[in-house]
Amino acid sequence: MLTILFDGIAYGMLLFILALGLAVTMGLMNFINLAHGAFAMAGGYITVLLMQRAGVPFLLCLPLAFLGAALIGAVLERTLYRPLYRKPHLDQVLFSIGLTFMAVASVDYFMGSTQQFIQLPQWLRGRTEIGSGAWTLGMGHYRLFIVAVCAVLTLVLQYILSRTRFGSRLRASVDDQRVAAGLGINVNIVFLSTFAFGSGLAGLGGALGAEVLGLDPSFPLKFMIYFLIVVAVGGTSSITGPLLAALLLGIADVAGKYYIPKMGAFIVYLLMIVILIWRPQGLFVRQGGKA
Amino acid sequence: MNADRAHASLRSATRWRLWEPLLWVVAFASPLVLSQYAAIVNEIAITALFALSLDLVLGFTGIVSLGHAAFFGFGAYAAALFAKHFMPDPLVGLAVGIAAATVLGAAASFTVQRGSDLTRLMVTLGAALILLELANKLDWLTGGADGLQGVVMGPLLGKFEFDLAGRTAAWYSLTVLLIFFFISRRLMHSPFGATLKAIRDNRLRAMSIGIPVGSRITVAYTIAAALAGAAGALLAQTTGFASLDVFEFHRSADVMLILVVGGTGWLYGGVLGAIVFKLMQDFLSAITPQYWTFWLGLFLVVLVLVGRDRLLKPWTIFRRGRAA
Numbered sequence: 001m002l003t004i005l006f007d008g009i010a011y012g013m014l015l016f017i018l019a020l021g022l023a024v025t026m027g028l029m030n031f032i033n034l035a036h037g038a039f040a041m042a043g044g045y046i047t048v049l050l051m052q053r054a055g056v057p058f059l060l061c062l063p064l065a066f067l068g069a070a071l072i073g074a075v076l077e078r079t080l081y082r083p084l085y086r087k088p089h090l091d092q093v094l095f096s097i098g099l100t101f102m103a104v105a106s107v108d109y110f111m112g113s114t115q116q117f118i119q120l121p122q123w124l125r126g127r128t129e130i131g132s133g134a135w136t137l138g139m140g141h142y143r144l145f146i147v148a149v150c151a152v153l154t155l156v157l158q159y160i161l162s163r164t165r166f167g168s169r170l171r172a173s174v175d176d177q178r179v180a181a182g183l184g185i186n187v188n189i190v191f192l193s194t195f196a197f198g199s200g201l202a203g204l205g206g207a208l209g210a211e212v213l214g215l216d217p218s219f220p221l222k223f224m225i226y227f228l229i230v231v232a233v234g235g236t237s238s239i240t241g242p243l244l245a246a247l248l249l250g251i252a253d254v255a256g257k258y259y260i261p262k263m264g265a266f267i268v269y270l271l272m273i274v275i276l277i278w279r280p281q282g283l284f285v286r287q288g289g290k291a
Numbered sequence: 292m293n294a295d296r297a298h299a300s301l302r303s304a305t306r307w308r309l310w311e312p313l314l315w316v317v318a319f320a321s322p323l324v325l326s327q328y329a330a331i332v333n334e335i336a337i338t339a340l341f342a343l344s345l346d347l348v349l350g351f352t353g354i355v356s357l358g359h360a361a362f363f364g365f366g367a368y369a370a371a372l373f374a375k376h377f378m379p380d381p382l383v384g385l386a387v388g389i390a391a392a393t394v395l396g397a398a399a400s401f402t403v404q405r406g407s408d409l410t411r412l413m414v415t416l417g418a419a420l421i422l423l424e425l426a427n428k429l430d431w432l433t434g435g436a437d438g439l440q441g442v443v444m445g446p447l448l449g450k451f452e453f454d455l456a457g458r459t460a461a462w463y464s465l466t467v468l469l470i471f472f473f474i475s476r477r478l479m480h481s482p483f484g485a486t487l488k489a490i491r492d493n494r495l496r497a498m499s500i501g502i503p504v505g506s507r508i509t510v511a512y513t514i515a516a517a518l519a520g521a522a523g524a525l526l527a528q529t530t531g532f533a534s535l536d537v538f539e540f541h542r543s544a545d546v547m548l549i550l551v552v553g554g555t556g557w558l559y560g561g562v563l564g565a566i567v568f569k570l571m572q573d574f575l576s577a578i579t580p581q582y583w584t585f586w587l588g589l590f591l592v593v594l595v596l597v598g599r600d601r602l603l604k605p606w607t608i609f610r611r612g613r614a615a
Contacts, residue, residue, distance in 0.1 A: 032409060083596065089408040090355055091595045094551055097544050098591025105585030221540060225420060232413040266424045269417045273402065276414050280406025 002137040004258050005251060010143035012250020013150035014212060016243050018205035018223065019230035020157070021198030023242045026231055029174065029191060031081070032089050034096040036202055036227055037220030038103035043069040043203025044210040044219065045107065048116045058121050062149075062207050069203020074196035081195065082188075100220045108217040115216040146208055153201075158239050170194055229272045235282025245283060315469060322461040329457040335569045336464035337525045342549045342561030343468075343475060344518035348403075349547070350555030351479055352511045353491030355408050357543050358415030359519055361399070361422050364537035366392040366520025368426060368433060371442045371533035379445035381463065385524045392520020393513055400512040404505055416543070423538035438534030442527060453529065460529035467525060468562075471518055476558050478514070487511050488556075548591060 022036040043065035050056040050064060080099075084092055124145055130137045161167040172180040173187045181187050206215070213223065226249070234245030249268055256267035275283060318336075322329040341363055348354045370388035378384075402414045426433045433439055444453055453459050478484055489497040490504055498504050527533040536542070545568070553564025571590070575583040 026409070032412070080592070080596065087595070089412075090349075090547075090551070093355070093357070093412065094548060094591055095595040097548075098588040098595065101584045101588030101591070103588075105582045105588065109582055109585070225416065225540075228413055228416070232409055262428060266421060266428070269421045269424070273414055273417045273421070276406065276410050276417075277402055280410045 003139075004255055006137060006139055007143065008251030008254035009247060010140075010146050010250070011212070011254050012247035013147050014205065014209050015226055015230055015250055016246035017150055017153060018202060018209060019227040019234075019242055019246060020153075020239070021201035021205070022227045023231045023234065023239070024198040024201075025195055029085065029194065031085060032092045032096065033081075034093060034224055034228075035099035035103065035220070036096075036198075037222075037224040038100050039069045039073055039199040039202035040206030040209070040223070040227075041103065041107065041215070041217075041219040042072055043206035044215040045111060045116070045206075046203065047207040047210060048118060048215065051118060058118070058124070062204060065207035066200040066204040069206070070196040070200030073199025073202075074192060076199075077192050077195040082191075085191075100224070103220060104217050111217070113217055115214055116210065118211045118215075120211060142211065146212075149208065154239060154243060161239065166190075166193075226268075229268065233272055233275050233283055241282060318465055319462065322458045326458060329461045331569060331573060333457055333461040333464050333529055335565050336461065336468045337522050337529070338546070338549060338569055339562040339565035340464070340468045340471060340525065341519055341522035341546050342553065342565050343472060343558060344515045344522060345546050345550050346555060346558060346561045347475060347479070347515040347518065348512055349550060350557070350560065351484065351491060352487045352508060353494075354403050354508065354512070355412055356403070356415040357412045357540075357547070358417070358419035359515075359546055360538050360540070360542035361415070361419035362392045362396055362516040362519035363523040363526075363542060363546075364419070364422060364426070364533075365395050366523030367527040367533045367537045368439065368523075369520070370524035371439050371527040372432070374442050374444060374528065375439070379443055381444050381447050381528050384444070384528055385467070385521060388524025388527070389517050389521045392523065393517040396513040396516020396520075397509070399516070400509040403512060404508060416540070419538055419540070419543060423535060426535055426538060433533075436535060438532060438536075440532060442531045442533065444528050444531060457529070464525050464529060467521060471521060472558065472562070475514075475518070479558065483507075483510075491556075548587075552594065 018040055021039070022033060025031050025033045025036070046065045046068040047058075047061040050061050051058065056064070076099075080095075084095055120142055124142045126141045128139050128141065128144075130139075161170070169180070169185050169190050172183070173185055173190045177187050180190075206219070213219075229249060230242050230246045233249065234242035249271070252271055253265070253268050257265075260267075318332070322332050325332075341359070344362070345356065345359050348356055348359075366388035369391035370384045373387040374381075374384045399415075399418055402418065403411050406414070427435055430436075447453070447459060447463055453463075479487070486497065486502045486507055489500075489502055490507060494504060523537060526537065549564035549568045550561050551564070552567055553562065554560035572583065572587075575586050579586070
């Protein structure tokens with residue numbers, strides 16, 4: 001039982017990293033970006049290509065996946081996304097679905113539609129068991145690694161957003177662009193770097209998750225739902241919201257699939273609908289914050 | 292005096308334009324003239340009905356929905372199951388499909404009452420996915436991932452057999468589309484439709500002048516669900532098959548795209564969009580069967596970036612660079 005809990009937490013953490021970038025773009029910049037999964041896929045494929053073709057070690061691939069996805073994000077933000085910030089949500093949805101379709105088809109074209117595998121280094125492959133009987137806690141080392149990476153990321157991000165100069169600039173730009181610009185903040189640069197950072201996080205999540213979630217061209221469509229659930233349920237005004245939502249969903253999903261396999265992904269969707277009807281703005285919303 | 296004028300303006304909006312009978316005559320003649328394209332005409336009619344249904348919620352009431360396939364699929368499975376297990380009469384099956392989708396729509400309508408656009412997108416998407424999972428898991432009833440096979444339809448009105456060329460199917464779908472099109476038009480140009488538009492344009496104002504926003508949304512959503520169910524039932528009946536595909540995300544996304552291409556808040560928008568989309572799909576997937584979604588995506592991106600109005604009138608692109 002503890003094993004399931006642990007796996008759920010690791011899965012939730014992974015979802016969190018993947019969804020975090022989306023929480024940033026969607027919550028802070030108020031842009032419904034359904035193409036987020038495409039950035040995650042980009043990170044995953046960068047890792048696969050680097051490892052298979054160039055023999056780059058796994059640990060080095062992770063930052064490279066981050067940078068690669070961030071670069072793509074920055075270029076796209078500059079060229080395509082920026083004119084859409086002020087458009088209605090419907091336009092944003094259509095635009096990002098279009099991007100996703102393009103990404104799926106091009107990856108299919110260049111990489112083939114088969115699932116890609118990642119060779120983990122030896123020290124990440126083992127498994128540790130603690131305790132015995134019903135309370136056995138089995139921890140895959142790779143999952144442990146994911147949890148650790150995620151914990152560090154959360155702390156760093158929380159620090160950046162709430163304590164640094166960049167964080168306060170970002171929050172100011174989001175709350176009122178005109179006033180922020182009037183105060184001498186370069187809103188464009190702030191948004192550009194934020195979007196790039198969010199895409200980079202997605203890339204990192206994709207690289208980390210390729211082993212657990214599987215990586216094939218339909219990745220953006222398959223997991224888009226999960227990222228969106230995390231963000232919608234968690235609310236977008238803080239980091240802790242999506243984190244708790246991701247953990248909740250991760251545990252519910254893993255436990256649901258283990259205990260009642262007949263129900264499958266059912267539980268997650270049902271949970272989301274119930275939560276969203278109960279609290280339409282998300283579970284953890286800052287009081288008085290912008291909706 | 293003012294009431295009279297309002298009445299007259301609503302009345303004039305429902306009047307037939309000159310080109311409209313022409314359009315429908317062409318539509319009904321097309322399976323006869325171009326008999327090899329009857330199947331496509333059938334598909335276009337079904338898609339147009341589906342888009343029309345989304346237009347009622349998105350274009351007229353202003354509610355975004357990424358899960359409209361839920362009703363489409365529900366209607367399809369209801370009609371297919373009814374035909375397989377009870378009786379093969381198409382019209383009764385159609386009624387069953389519509390009824391089932393209506394009930395589902397009424398039940399689901401409370402999910403779109405609250406929250407922001409994002410919440411509604413997610414909830415509607417989630418509802419469609421739940422139905423997809425259900426249809427997948429209840430394989431004793433729905434055939435699971437293999438789809439529901441062996442749906443044999445009886446002759447229409449006891450007389451017209453569904454032929455292989457698909458002419459009967461095309462005329463059947465076109466007729467249903469025509470009927471529902473005029474029902475929706477009558478409805479949207481009634482005082483009821485006017486209140487929906489008021490809700491779309493400014494919900495707060497609508498509420499403060501005494502429009503019962505909640506119940507209006509419920510009714511609009513339920514009617515739209517019924518139409519989507521009819522479209523789904525038509526698909527299941529004319530193809531003799533229902534599969535998980537009817538609930539898939541891309542159905543909801545496609546229909547949204549169709550509607551936006553054709554124009555929201557204008558009933559012919561869905562019809563026009565369906566024609567453009569289906570022809571484009573047919574054309575592109577004939578060239579690149581596997582990668583046609585790339586071109587679809589490109590089209591979407593360009594459409595949003597350039598703007599639909601300017602795409603329809605390309606000569607305005609350079610004239611006022613930043614005006615829009």
